[in-house]
Amino acid sequence: MDIPIIRDVLEESNARAQENRALFDRHGVFAVNIMSSPGSGKTTLLAKTIPLLQQRGLSCAVIEGDITSTLDSERLKPLGIPVVQANTEPFGGDCHVGSHLVQAALKHFDLARVNVLFIENIGNLVCPAEFYLGEDRKVVVLSITEGEDKPLKYPLMFRECSACLLSKMDLAPHLDVNVETLKENLRRTNGRLTVIPISAKTGEGIERWVEWIVKKT
């Protein structure tokens, strides 16, 4: 017997994501899912961004999904904000943060007191792009040291995101990378993407990125 059917295979994952979404809506939380390759500067970016949001009266929280123990959480500790470490394997191995993991992490927050929630995904340009977590926006951090071709190699990631932060711009004079070619490749992949060149070291673009968040809260 043949059973014809049309069914979303990720319906359970999406159902958890919708529950997260409902929680964010109820408490007025703006949730940003931050994705990138390993080492692009996600945690450094958060450490620079969060104090500026706090200055604007926005309270922040972080779900730290990146692997390798609690190293990233420790780096965020001086900010004095709620951080939930959502990884399970001290030696790594997980490839993305799932909506069920976010759901479990959310139980540890007093969401009524959170304006902006950052979900720092696992460093990986493939798997995290596939899964909706209930977030308001997906953002990809791409460091210019990664080369010009990444948008074309990982199209789903760059299609799914609303903004791309081009990080480590301070290194541009020392690299062969052509930032204009990189931007053109971003446009070829997603013409609607907001591209913000940044440097956590010099502060370039950080204000613009903070404004991008503030306007959406």
Next chain:
Amino acid sequence: MEWREKRKEPPFYPPVNGGRDMHELYIAQSILSSVKKSLPENVATEAVTQVRVEVGQLDAVVSESLLFLFNAIKSESGMPAAELLVETIPVRCRCGACGHEFTLDLPVFLCPVCGSGDTVILQGRGIRLTGISANVDEDTEHGHTDHS
């Protein structure tokens, strides 16, 4: 900041246990779970011979990995005889500027007519269960409704 001072707990919490995930493994598990939910009551999981899915080309699913993992876990999901058929759906877009619809050979989402990057994906994204085949004889179909 004041709300934090009122709280007794430190701002750091123990890790959340979520289990290990791997992209294609999670998808293989989700396919088997979707099949279970879609089977009529009188069809046992053991009777499933074929599972058909559509995978969008944009989803970056490695078919070989998906097949390998599906075959590795199908028995523990009660479907030892299930064969997975994966159909890859090409990416199709509509241009937001001129309305032209086109299929992508390469992951370049520019309109080939007007060059605009303002494009909307029409198909080629998402993973869908599209059909199940099961070996069901007349007796089983009308008799044994107890195994599911």
